[in-house]
Amino acid sequence: MAARYRRFPRAVIAGLAGLAAVMGAGVGDARSAGPDFAAWLTDLRAEAAGKGISENTLDAALKGVEPIERVVELDRRQPEFTRTFWTYLERRVTPERVERGRDLLSKHRDLLARVQAEFGVQPRYLVAFWGLETNFGDYLGDFPVVGSLATLAYDERRSDFFRAQLLDALRIVDEGHIEADRMKGSWAGAMGHMQFIPSTFVNNAVDATGDGQKDIWNSLPDAFASAANYLSNVGWKGDEIWGREVRLPQGFDWSLAGLEVRKPIAEWAAMDVRRANGNPLPKADMEGSIVVPQGHAGPAFLVYDNFRAILRWNRSISYAIAVGHLADRIVGLPPLQNGRDVSNEPLSRDQTKEMQRLLNTLGFDAGKPDGLPGPQTRAAIRRFQDSLGRPSDGYPSPALLESLRKRAQSG
Incomplete structure (x- = not known):
């Protein structure tokens, strides 16, 4: 997914850190402090119109749009x-x-x-x-791209990112590249053979056939x-x-x-x-x-x-x-x-959190234990490996976790 939001995200999606506290919550729960969806959508429509999106496109694309619970479930899913x-x-x-x-x-x-x-x-x-x-x-x-992006934009956690993607998706429809009801993609809004997100489409898509559509x-x-x-x-x-x-x-x-x-x-x-x-x-x-x-x-x-x-x-x-x-x-x-x-034994998220806590306890700053072995955690692993005289590759493994446990137990 080009320039995807995933995984880091998309590719993503990579930006799923810190979602445990909202696991299982629906869109309404995640947006409980904000406007209801109908009011939010009215505001979004006004913004899109202000950016030059036609009323015909907005009628076609936004009619009947509601939050998609399956999108919320997939967004909160953590392996x-x-x-x-x-x-x-x-x-x-x-x-x-x-x-x-x-x-x-x-x-x-x-x-x-x-x-x-x-x-x-x-x-x-x-x-x-x-x-x-x-x-x-x-x-x-096979997810409706407009509906998926509206769901994710309504959710306050990454609202700005997905709101921008939604506005770009509406522009794609408005320019005639595809009809709104045929704009299908991933749950996160990635589209087509190469899984472009809307902003990547807007900045890079090409009409190679000369038919007036970037299809x-x-x-x-x-x-x-x-x-x-x-x-x-x-x-x-x-x-x-x-x-x-x-x-x-x-x-x-x-x-x-x-x-x-x-x-x-x-x-x-x-x-x-x-x-x-x-x-x-x-x-x-x-x-x-x-x-x-x-x-x-x-x-x-x-x-x-x-x-x-x-x-x-x-x-x-x-x-x-x-x-x-x-x-x-x-x-x-x-x-x-x-x-x-x-x-080839993997670490679970709980094991990775334990590894991060142990690194912190032993004086190797791995940052907040979140179950994601990012750059700070890998740097801490390297320092711990150096202290043991082992190859400092920064790789989190079950064997490394066992070494941390032994070090912590020995004081």
Whole structure:
């Protein structure tokens, strides 16, 4: 979902932190201190009209709109366990998806070549985004976008964000790109083959067919061109890859792992960072960062600027690797080669909160225990690992939690 609100969110959705206190609440509960929905909608309509949205569009789009309880349920849902990188990757880069991606790359080769010529995005990456977002168009979402966004905008927790998305959705309808009753998408308002949220559509959607509509729902030329335009706008480099799996040397300085550290490929090569098969890194005038999504015992990647562009689409490290790896597999590159025997046991949210509390108790400031292992928690983990003389990869694992328990018990 380009520029999605998810997950961090979308991709999201990533911004679900701090919702436990309102789990199970309905829209009315979440908005108990504000106006009722009818009054809120009247105000929204006036704002939209003030922005130039026609009365005909507002009549068609807002007639009968009511809060959708299922949207509220999905918005408040929190997974019990934190998904590991390997679990995430194996569910998304499957042999079936790879094979189908190859078939579709061949089928749409001419179209994708035209898109590449205009926007500079290699075809395999567009097919990979397509596969991960909607399984190549199999499921675009069946929630009414206007109703979903109205529900989320009425909820005060993220009202400003979703109100802006709703106003953009109304503009899309008003400009004639799709009729309101046909504007379907995810529960969070992501739409079309590439799951654009409305603001991403407004800023990046393309009418590639010249029919006057930017139809990301039914036109693959429009969908591919829109995705490529978005990636181009966030800095995609058409002559570079996303990254590659690498093999790190014994004694690697784990403080160098992370997106905040960028070095030329030549410097990584001088540290004896190698390709996954043991061969030297290529000689190229590019900078990259080392990421280890499942800790020092899992696979390692050297990622480049295009990886950061993928993160603008969806801020999940695992998602960005999945896009790049699926694109690689579609053009015949091999599966990942290293780190498969690492423990794949996940942490539950309660275990993550316990880990954060223990880190705080032991003097390693992990911030407020929220069950989400964000940057502050990972920095605290690194400091704790350093104190034990272990690889400071910042990775939260059941083994790490057990070490914290033992340290706390020993005083």
